Amino acid sequence: MTLRRVDQAGRVNIPSELCDTFGIKKDDLVEITRTNEHILIKKYQPEFVCAITGKITDNGKTIGNSFISEEGIKMILNFIDEKK
Incomplete structure (x- = not known):
């Protein structure tokens, strides 16, 4: 598990090792959805x-x-x- 702080604008940095694993690069779009308990982020x-x-x-x-x-x-x- 990795912890990240949310900044004043509500942004969170995705760890580079997760970006590498899921093929997310600079300027890629990501989908952000939610369940009742989780925020889900995936490469668009x-x-x-x-x-x-x-x-x-x-x-x-x-x-x-x-x-x-x-x-x-x-x-x-x-x-x-x-x-x-």
Whole structure:
């Protein structure tokens, strides 16, 4: 657990190790939501951002909780072929 102070403007710094873990970089957008007991912060991902390429597109498939573009699917298939 990490403790941080809230400044006068209501801001809290996110520890760099958490930013690294979750891929949050300077100027990235984050979503802030709440439950009855918690404040939740997560990196903002537009609906159709490919989990493989990071590109925004509407050509692809949702697999589990991830959207994968056609380009990303091709990259995965090429990777698998190379490992055979």
